[in-house]
Amino acid sequence: MRVVVIGAGLAGLAAACHLTGRGYEVTVVEREDVPGGRNGLIVREGFTFDTGPSVLTMRDLIADPLRAVGADLDDMIPMRRLDPAYRAQFADGSTIRVRYGREAMRTEIADTCGSVDAAAFDGFVDWLQDLYVAEMPHFIDRNFNSPLDLLSRPDVAAKLVRLGGFGRLGNAIRRRFTDDRLHRLFSFQAMYAGLAPDEALAIYAVITYMDSIEGVWFPESGGMHAVPVALATAAEKAGAQFRYGASVADVLRRSDTGGVAGVRLDSGEQLAADAVVCTLDLPTAYEKLLPDLTPPRSLRRPRYSPSAVVWHLGVRGLPEPGVSHHNIHFGHEWGGAFDDLMKRGTLMGDASRLVTIPSLDDPSLAPEGCSTLFVLEPVPNLADGHIDWVRERGPMRERLLGFLEQEGYPTDVVTEELVTPLDWQQQGMAAGTPFALAHTFAQTGPFRPANVERRVPGLVFSGSGTVPGVGVPMVLISGKLAADRVGEYLRDDASTSATRPRRASRRG
Structure with missing residues (x-):
């Protein structure tokens, strides 16, 4: 057939x-x-850019x-595990690296946040694993014919209730850790589901489990x-x-x-x-x-997820020592920044941004002595936002350039591609967001x-x-x-x- x-x-x-x-x-x-x-893929002037997930x-x-x-x-896509998975840079100048493995991450938390939060980490991992085991086969990897299908495994639903899966993610993280930086580090993943951490259900902690516990990978070539x-x-x-x-x-x-x-x-x-x-x-x-x-x-x-501006840059120069493949820069603001994004439909007053440098782990993606950068800033989608992207495109580029300079990244631009919600819309993505409907x-x-x-x-x-x-x-x-x-x-x-x-x- x-x-x-x-x-x-x-x-x-x-x-x-x-x-x-x-x-x-x-x-x-x-x-x-x-x-x-x-x-997708962009190849330009010796630089290779991934246009999608990083x-x-x-x-x-x-x-x-x-x-x-x-x-x-392993034959088709040889990969390496990224350790650290992320370098989290905070507005006060401090850094936390998301390390692979319980012992390594517990040590990182002890060194950066103290022994109390380090002691809480094992219980946090156990909770994430319990959520994942309950959710994956019964609520994620499954076709539903109607909402009544949820009643077919009442024991699993009851377990999720006991685990607090239907509470709010932000509260679940705050109950487990005292350091505000860990609250952000283990809840920003709600953005992947199109929601603020204080709005997302705790069941979306499975996203935190996927990258912060199971680890982040990168193909060795391509x-x-x-x-x-x-x-x-x-x-x-x-x-x-x-x-x-x-x-x-x-x-x-x-x-x-x-x-x-x-x-x-x-x-x-x-x-x-x-x-x-x-x-x-x-x-x-x-x-x-x-x-x-x-x-x-x-x-x-x-209700659509927020969108994002993505800036692909091919630059002369290499990152400073200590920079990772994935770098999250958290602003001072947290709750207020999400209100800007999702309630007021404006740019985040104090944006958090992701900078990915794939050429660190695959030098073939850039000419010798050069780097490929992927910079992402969350922005409102076209349905909820109040931004004229024809006018805002230039100022957004200048702000991102200033941010990169301030954070010490190489900024001698050889080639670039700036993608706004208007571009996502032209590619067939409703409301100008690549993240579809919010969860x-x-x-x-x-x-x-x-x-x-x-x-x-x-x-x-x-x-x-x-x-x-x-x-x-x-x-x-x-x-x-x-x-x-x-x-x-x-x-x-x-x-x-x-x-x-x-x-x-x-x-x-």
Whole structure:
């Protein structure tokens, strides 16, 4: 049976690997000339920039789709663990490094924050692990058909209640540590879920577990783009076909059932299929490919995550000793800065920023004596913000340049690319945010937009806008869940599909 996957981002590639490994005839259609989607690539004047995620955790979730097509992670993507995972620089001039392993991190906390917080660290790790074990198989790596599915494992739900998972993340961290710097270090990950730490549920501490406890990795060669390249290579070797430089204009539907019959490309070419996996941002998918359908209720008044300005720089010079691959610079403000971002829709009055320097661990990403920098500042999305990005683009660049100079980074710019919410919007990301819907309770688990469209049988969604959510680990799981949905549909449909007429029609 034939399956078309729209998009060769991480979600689409994971789906393609799982589907190919299960024996389906898979064609992946990707508008760019290379795989990766948001995990794309810019090569300019000898510098190589990753355009998407910069933090890689939970490498077993990359191994899973590779294994599905008979490939080995260590052979396909040799990696090294980053230790420290982060260098956290605080406004008072102090530094805490997130070290791998309980003993190393306990020692780091003892040296920087004192013995009381160091003693609390082991209990904190145990709590994170308990949350992870309860959540992953039952609430993350799972397809939901309705909110009632939550009642299928009352024992697990009760355990999460006992663990305080439905309380607030900020409070959960403050109860365990006395040092305000640790409150920030172990709760800023709520931003990945599109929420302020004091608003996010404590169950999102699993993100803290993924990077601060399980560790952060980096490919030895090729930067983060090595991940989609490896997934695409493995899928293609196993039999999947890739159509690069092609865009899908329509989802074709059967005249008898309304189910999918394939896709039509912008060129007019039609690709027949028994099922379609769509990885476009969900609001964009409904607008562009399903204009005749009213979007589901969860997309009619959505709450989006904040966006980000990302500045890619190729610079002459190398970082000073002590600078890490990932560097988080926390401002003086915390709660007030989140209010600026998420309530007032303005720039953070005292922004916290991430500076990633991938050339530290892969010198091939920059010419000799030079560095590649990735600078990220959270900003409001276009739906909630009150910022004119046409006017603000220049001033934002100057502020970021001043920040880099103040913090001692090399700033002799050779080449650069500044990405604002307007650019994310032009790439097809609703509200100009690459982080999709925020993980509020009403947009989490079975309440998040479903990965099936019941009105178009055989159409399955994957990516950060559907279950389980945002981030590299989540979209890789999303690809597997989409493959499971395709399998369910084709098994259910198998008894009658051979005898039904297959007349395709375009609707909308």
